[in-house]
Amino acid sequence: MCLGIPGQIVEISDHETNLALADVSGVRRKVNVTCVAGEGLDALVGKWVLIHVGFAMAIIDEAEAKKTMDTLNALGEAQEEFEAMFESDRAMEGRT
16 A cells, blocks of 8 residues: 655755655655646645655645544554655665
8 A cells, every 4th residue: 555644845946856845744855746736836835745755646735634644643654654755865865
């Protein structure tokens, strides 16, 4: 099963490569926002997204973000998704 972790886009870090910074439980992570950039990159700042292995897969509202994180924490599955995200970050940094 694929899980997404909620995060809030706080900054567009690279317009050319569609990379943004997302706040995920107080930690800022690079995410690719290509899949959710329909209204333009700058329109994403402040939006909540579901992140899976470094990609923002869907835009959600704040209530859904909280509900999702609460559910993941209750199930104890958030750690596995965080590890996948961190592995994705390491892979992205290795390419630059």
